[in-house]
Amino acid sequence: MNAKDCRTVRREIDTSELGQRLSAPLEMHLAECAACAQFRTDRAQLRELVGSLKPVAAPADFDMRLRARIAREKDAGARQPFIFRFALTTPGIAVAALVVLAIAAIVWINQTKQTASTAMATDQPINEKSAGAPAGPANPANTGSQPNEGVVATVDPPRTQKRLNPAERNPGKSLPVSLNPSAQVSEFNTRAAESIRQTRDRAGEVSLTAPSQPMVVSVRDANGATHKILLPPISFGSQRFDNRTPVGMTNRKDW
């Protein structure tokens, strides 16, 4: 009699019905094995105990309460707007998920388009430069190598704009400017911005020139008629660029 036999017998005892007669070999084994016989007795007692639990009956008003509950649920369902009832169902959740995905896709596609157009715009000046544009001091870092240039900061206009000479920049006089419509827009994303150079004797000071008198711009139209546009003087206000030099609005137009 080995442990394997005992295991088999006990499994059989466990799975058999209560009070069921076991097979002849098992009965023989039980007659010889006291431990398995004891197991059978214990199991039978335990199952009888558990089986002795009396069934519990539902309360008398079970049906009535159930009907009331179902009716209440029906009423609640009918009172709710369709959208709320639909939102709690699986198709409703699926539709909501689809809507969210669609919105996310639209936003993503728009962002992708914007990025692509910006990339195309930034590619443009590279092409222009390679086409033989003059290598001006486009980068402010390059200005450090030319310290002896003018006292007043010079502003390099965009390459496409007409460069004004000092006489034209005289604030007291009206300036006849012939405006080229194609040169009116300066997009600094596509072209270099003006560089502002600092001088040695006024280190840390930035001079900006602005007319104190109204500037008059004469524009000639296609019929040859001249139109004058009066531009009021521009004020940048008083700004302190660093702590060393007190700055304020002066007549020299230096801040």
Added chain:
Amino acid sequence: MRTISSIEDLNFSAAMPTRVMVQKVSDHALLEGTLAGDEDAFAELVSRYRNQITSYIYRMTNDYDGAVDLAQETFVRVYRAAGRYQTTHAFSTYIYRIATNLAISELRKRKRRRLVSLTGLLMGGEGEEARDFDAPDEKPLQDKNLVDTETRRVVQKAISTLPEKYRAPLVLRDVEGKSYDEIAQILSTSEGTVKSRINRARNFLREKMRNYV
């Protein structure tokens, strides 16, 4: 003219109504009737299973009021999902599965509540379940009824301390008398797993009730 020698000679069979064969309508047919809007069919289903389901959930949860509520919830779900019921399984398997799921989720809720409730340790009733199984009083009780009542109380309490995965198969097998195949279908598991869990559940129970067995 024919003479009548005995009462059997009187032929009443033609005059008497034929014997009415009361055929029990199947659960499937009742559910189809429910789906078609027949309230009586649903009432018949409820009357067939209300006691079984209430008793089963009570054995699982050891709380009568809660068991009645969950039994009602079981029938509400059957009513609501009548259209989705598949006739591949017996209706009893289907309704017991719903009841088992509800009972197990109730047990889990209680476990979570116990984790966050410190006052539960001091409470009686439902809070009492939070305590570990207490050893029985070993003094003999003279009255047999008292002994039986006490024994049943101990058995019920011992069952309620079993882990839920052992509790459900044990109750279905030893209290409800379901077959292993049915239990496997109700619990959506294999028959081998059911047998193994029942064996373990009995071993647990025997340990807890060694003063009674």
